Amino acid sequence: MHSSSTGLTDAAAAALAAPAPEATTDPLLRFRAAAAAHPERTAVTTPAGDRLTFAELDSRAGGLAAALTAAGVRPGTAVGISLARGVELVAALLAVWHAGAAYVPLDPAHPAERLDHVVRDAGITVVVAAGGGHRWAPEVRVVAPDATAAHPAPPVPVPPAAPAYVIYTSGSTGRPKGVTVTRGGVAQLLAALEARGIYRDAPGRVAWNASVSFDASVQQWARVCRGDGLLLLTDELRAEPEALAAYLLAHGATDLDTTPAHWSALRDQVAAAAERLPERPLRLFIGGEAVPPAMWTDLAGLAGRGLVRAVNLYGPTECTVDATAGWVTDGTPHIGTPLPGVGAHVLDDALRPAQEGELYLTGAGLAQGYLSRPGLTAERFVAAPSGPPGSRMYRTGDRVRRRPDGGLDYLGRVDHQVKVNGFRVELGEIEAALTDHPAVAAAVVVLRPDAAGATLAGYVVPRPGVTPDLGAVREHLAARLPAYMLPSLTALARLPLAVGGKVDRAALPDPAVEAVPDGGEAAEALPTGEFEVTVAEAWQEVLGRERVLATDDFFALGGHSLMALRVVANLKRQLGVVIPSRLVYQHPRLRDLAREAAQLAS
Template structure:
């Protein structure tokens, strides 16, 4: 594969060639390529005026609007490195991430940022017109960093994965070479959060001349709204996790969409359904290897992760690092990340010398077990460690367990992936509490939600007298009890407008005949994706805007209704 062109250079060439083509449609505005070039130049000039330059890290905290595309591209044009900071995350986690990344500034469209700790904060609109006139794009080499995305950490602290500009350019070129990104102008539905590395694969497509259609939270979770938006903008390509596609996909068939699935394994039933005629692709790759490392069109009856992209070398090795048909997957090549920013120990553990490279390069230990099939494709078999994927997001179980043990009445805890009452995969927490004490599910959930993102908060909590142990003294995860359905309590019927409305929404999204006012959203099978649907429906029906984290803070129906009424009346949010 030829040396890929820098993506900022590709964007500038596109803006010069098709200035009037729409670059991004967002809920708040639309921008042509010429307008996007102007906006990013203005913001990059303001960053440069603050002294931000090559290699400096700039936080990006943005809602779902045009700033999602403007901010990262402006940071790149200033020669700097963007660090996503999802405003939906708890303030303590954002403060940790900002400090860990050693930010020079933050760009945002969310207003005040109490966790920014004195950092310069720039809004989306620039006033330094002279700075814009003087602005020249800073030449940045392929080995300079492009972004730092923080993932769940096994020690309880998120780790920042540092990826180079050249690695991102190689990703795009590799996906083009394999036909995942067809030649010509495409219209792409942008679905992922900036804090999820799949967003890189989506937003950089504007650099190659594609049009981005940003999906709001309402659009992402309501199949009817999503279908209407895709039709309105003639969207050709969409990117979903399999879990999210299960939520909305049944209503989106027959549109000729190119469906890109990634972030977690594709269930066999879904695979077989898509193989019958959809233009669907399965993409696999860890954050540490720049989003996607292997791809395959979905066909046949057996799920697999395909073959590596042209710039990737995939080794299947046994415990002695000898080639094997079945073993751990190691990935090498220019896509391998720099490492974990500021963490030399974990970097040395996961990024190791490549014994098959003549140039002394490194390879990344994925922790994924795979089998190389006779035709050369790779079949995913599971993990070698305790890392899991929940609806596309990486979750280190140790981070969840550390947070649970911080509760003053929890003496021991373990987290595990389980199958819920309705067959959904969910994260369950098993806790032992101090003698003669107790702790409710609601209290444990609120304790976790105070510092963990929503997708890391367990959906089910089980209190045990002791954790089961193997003869060797380790926790016997196989002996942990199943998560069973919670019987519907004999609670009171919902009363008042908001209780009745929320009960109707819960019954619909959770597949329940009826819901009482005293029931718990998560005990009924709710999780983060379904919570998005709840707040979106409530907003459309009443105009009340609640962040998704409020469903975690107030999981009991009556409490959520009371809180929503307070927000409507101008109370605490």
């Protein structure tokens, strides 16, 4: 591991490596050009203080690519990547491209059932993973992240239409669907953000915030392909605003990507750190969900003080991360104008141009479609009414309105898809998982605003004669869905129906809050011992409650993924114990989580 102080600070004014003409269509070739031009520049920095130069990262990626080729990976192959955020992850992503293949994120924090489904659905036979994690199917070959081969393998040339990655998003049918994005789409994304001036001309130090299973990560980690350095963020740092701000300041961060919900937790500490950064203003890439008006006004004020310059980015996974962009200035929230190379068409139900309607997108950033789902691909990627023969446009499902200045206002969805802390969620997938439980006859899930952004609320109707155990239902969900898709649960005798017979979502009651027991039952439920009391204090702080019980369920009290990260960070600070965030989902009852923390401490 390289440990010298050589980094981007020493060359802040240096020009980015000018790519060869053919490299503009392939981000991997851009990375190799950057490594050749500035081999000693720091490419990756970790919170532990480890550094990797561009030359070292190129060498690691090449060695792993040779091992992947030896394991049978060929151009177009889907390769699973199941690694925590670290230098090994960056090298593995580049190695898959080096081998001419496409990477498929397999988040180690996701439930085993979901990981196995993705492996089967994508036809994955090779996974890059460290030992001691998920038990992969016998037919899956596991390659260690530090593997090499006896004979080096040169980069495999691929056309722009070759797949670059497959990211799985929530599916309304109850199963996630894989979106296949091309190498040319990634090249188009980088070129468009450069042309718009959203990326700096000089090398940056980019704080990589998003999970690799979230498509916003591509816009962050692929910055290394143009010569920028990556500052890796752990889940613990993401949950601790003070520590994250100190890390950004210590390494002179120039760019940070975040969702509005996460920014609301980071704002005060990061804005204070931005006053002391050597290169101001800090560029804030904000997206994944709508920016509230009050936050927009505040960000515009920070821009006026020269501390933070925010750009609001909008785009579906199916169009390679970002399709429109708008700088946050005075006025009301908007999603900006189309990026270069992107066509944004506002159409009515008859596909005629309209001032207000559904947004359709065209351009080189369009994905190939949904992996092994030709029907759904044809439904969402429709024929364009104009342009060359075979032209397609993606139907976003987002309602927008054109502004007088040419920008776009986001008005909402035309379906039941929602955004939860930046993640796209099909409520139908959660509802399908709920009704798959033998005690549940019917279910509906809605999105409700909360102090941290938004939270999911689920309502279940039990089968006749059955008294549902909501704790068991939550365990059922946690075994099938990622953490950000877990709702609070409320049992109802029946779902409210509108006149037409559909569920009247507006008539659903507020989520149930479990009653506080009295007398002896209350005494038994009070937290006892160091670990229960400390967990209770962490929950009270994060959930904003005066009292919690040892029998309480974190998600039943309104907890969600961002809150879980804050709980983990709080417990590390108070107990000195690193608790994987997945344990909060596997053991949502306070007493059970405290027991797990005690076992880790011992």
